[in-house]
Amino acid sequence: MTKKTSIRMSGLGGQGVVTAAHILGSAATRDGLVSTVNPFFGAEKRLAPAESYVRVSSDRIFERGEILFPNVIMIFHPHVISLGKCYTMPFFAGLQPGGLMLVNGDSAPELSQDEREALKRLDAKLYYFPATKLALEVGGTDLATNMAMLGGLIEITHIVSWPGITDALAERFGGGKFVASATTAALDDALKSKYEKISQLLEQNMAVMQAVGPTIKEVTF
Amino acid sequence: MPEQKVVAPEFMFTEAAREEQFITGSEAVREAVRRANVDMAVSYPITPQSESMHLVGDIWAEGYIKDYYRGENEFAVMSAVAGAAMGGVRVFTATGGPGTMRALEMFPTWVGARLPIVCAFFTRGINSPLTIQPDTIEMAHLLDTGMIMLHAEDAQDLYDMILKAFIIAEQTEVHIPVGVFADGFFVTHTRDKVRVAPADIKLPPYKPYSAPVPVMDMENVPFRQMRDPFVMKSNYVSYAAHASWQQEVLAAAERARPFIRQYLGGLIEVENEQADVLVLAGGTAVCQSREAIAMAREEGIEAGLIKIKSLRPFPGEELRALTAKAKAVIVPEFNRVGWLSRELRNVVQNPDRVVAGPRVFGGMTMPPDLILSEIRRYARE
Amino acid sequence: MSKPMLKMTTAFADVMPAEYVELVQNGPFGKGYGVADLGSFKELIEEHPLCAGCGLALAVRLIMASLPTPEDTVVVGSTGCSSLAFPQIALQNIHSLFGNQNAVASGLKRALKLRFPDKHKDVLVVAGDGATADIGLDMVMHSWFRGEKLATIMLDNEAYANTGGQESGMSPEGCVLNMAPTGKKFKKIALPEIARESGCAYVASVTPVQPRKLEKAVRRAILVAREVGPTYVQIFVPCPTNFKFKPQETLAKAKQKEKDQTYPLREFITPEAQAYLAALEGGGKHD
Amino acid sequence: MTKYRVLAGPEGYLPPAAACEGIRLPDVGWALIEGRHVPEQEALSAIVDKLLSAKRPFFFPGPNLLWEWKEGVAEKASALRKLADTAGARVIPMPDYRPKYPMINPAIEINPNHPNLTIWHNKIDVCVLAGVHCHYANVALKIIRGGTDCYTIAICGEAGHEDANITLRNAGIPQIEALTAMVAERRRLC
């Protein structure tokens, strides 16, 4: 890891890439690190490509905007790779040497021989786990896919602490109005309505995150 | 109605305790307006500005602002805030990109009518094909409206500049609008640490009767007072009047310089200015330049940074002095036309030293590497 | 009784030009004067550069004589012939740009309400047909939709007169004007009907042929706008210069249109406004 | 430091705004004489000199002093009138700021959009502006400097005017009364 970790999250609108980035950034600042978080908005419609970017560092971060050269790439939906629902093509464009990729999928993503070779040259690591399945089974809703993705990230990288992420989650859903965009806010209400109580929401989200560990598989090139 | 204590601007800006929040630029706008003792705000949606005026609406609902509504289009909104300002209240609004262009006719009118409106502009591309992404080209169109133009680097700057803009704008001898510019998405939607004053204090109210022009309330000096005189035909020697009026507007912006120095610490901010190679930038280009300069330092190359905070008034004298010995001044920009490098070329000696670029536009992010390669090239020469 | 602000300081009263002295001594401030008193008081408008026989100028004069409380009235105008007259009225007034008068007035009215919550501050919008029905129509209508407490008056000369007689949305169908060299292809915009459907509590169309009727409409519009909601008055103001008739025929033209119903006179009042006016007018204070 | 000096005109077709030539408004307690920063007392003496050496000094009170629109105005107006009378100056009012139609009567009034008509008509060599809203005062001062040789003095209750030949700032009754006393004293000695 370099002293600054740049994380690109690619998914589809409604999967919570913006929220995941926010929670991750919040957790990092709670851990005493520095973070900047920014979403890259297209028209931010449901199931359209959506990306967000998180930078985490021990020093002050000035750089902002799209992360062109990530250390970590998180793919929230298999279609990002298989259907090219992605701002950045191919999905690992710009990945730094030694970089990581985390893919939501029940099975390993299909890669061409060229892609395998390119990733091998980069000394990259690719992990996959069934984030949406876990979200449904443990959290009771596919809207917790982003939680599973964060759980996988923490499990693999330990970039933030478990207490940090717990506090960040509480802040995000526990009250106060979060603002990323109007559409995200509307989705929030839908999510909240699925739970009797906020505390239940937090517990279930944590459960989803922690359920990921044993399911993580690594792809070898 | 929340209880807020009026405090002196100096207290708000320097002495008051600061709480650190991890918020977006849009939320920083809300926090600034919450403490600015704003009477009225008018909104209209446009990406990437919308969130900021939603949030201003929310604090109106909480009682921090006395009146707020959604106008029918940007031109109407800019007209409505002009009417409100002429009626003697403190107003705030925001727009960006095509919204700025839609409303453009109003900006020189604000200035001519000496209205101390504070407007936040969240920049966005304005060309066809349509883009909603950041691009600072709209600023080129506003350079000569007469408005004061401040350019925020990040959410912290945005918060500070909005609050301070009210105080600068409302000085009797200044009393012209201030546009606070921030790059859409890169600032509005980016979450960052922002240090804010406590929410239970606010700035002193606007004093309409200290304005350099009469307030349109039929409570002050009566009879035939137009805020915005129709110095058209039928008037004796109207050309000189018009010209003098424009000169006075220019003079008002000049008079803002000491207040910008007092409250923002200068029209520019410099680091390592004795370096042979300097980078001059505004807005997000500053952030990317900071990264590039740090990368250069790791390679053993020293480069200096000039962050331009005030575009109008323009820090011409400062820039001329600072760049006197530089071998090259690199001007990275987030727009196609390179208006900042043009501005700089007009004031420095040997303008050939101005490197007009690198540039990105249409929403692209500028990788610090682009700036780094320019630094390398001119440091070697 | 006049407001304190309408008093000269004694130190300089001896050097004030006569027209200001007359305004203080014999002007309509706080006097409750109306159109019937014209000729015996100092009018709010001093002198203006509009054409001989201008119907618009006559309407402005009558409007100024109809204000219930001129000392608390701010006029918002727009670009056009009327904007040449408004700098000459003895009221604070705003000319901003072409078409944005109702948006400016919305902001102004709300600001004055914030600053003077216990007072009636009448904000009166007076603009031409081009400003009201064409370039500014969205802002006019949205001020009605929002229920802004404004009185909007259109000086309808059925053309862009200040720019040299071009077709406007309010020009009659078939009318040959500049930019309509083969005659206007569509009907006059039915703005009174639009106003009624857009939330105006009081709507009237009048002409200067009947000055008392005009006065009544303007007063009602201002009074209803204080308490009930937005109001609209449309005044037909023939333009001898651009419609190329003799200046002395201005009123005859208006009379003819009233008679043949090509400019129908109308009044629409919502029940709420009716009740409010009945209570006011029953007292005999106005009309 | 700027070399520009705010001198009596006629400076030319369209003189610059002094602020754009580097003239800065004075700090509180200070004043400007022809663009130079001086202690207020020095400016008061200079004003007295100008008033007493003028052939045709005039005062131009603006709307803020012509109308009794708020408390304290009447007293300030009286003090200013007393100063004008003591200095033997005539008074021509600026009752409002409209572009008057068809034109002003330069014998009895002055307008900020074309003040020179009044100055030429009355052959005014020194004038004092007071009670004029700052924007209009500056517009008038620039036009006067451009087209006439009239020496301009601004008694400003706000931050002052770079475009006047002499300007006071935050000037109220104390400064006006001090001027009156100084003028009376100088007259007595002569």
Next chain:
Amino acid sequence: MYVTAKVDEPKCIGCKLCIFACPDPNVFTFVKDKKKVIVNPARCKGCGLCVSVCPKDALVIGNV
């Protein structure tokens, strides 16, 4: 102005219709005690609208 409205005083009945028809302010003054109107020729633009409404033909437009 080269032309102005003139009042034929004996014919004037003081009905004030001319005052309500004049597009220019302060041209006509109503003299209360005589119940007649007078014209300020410096203000009159000579449009003739007053003439068109006068029920007694008491007004004419003519050279000053």
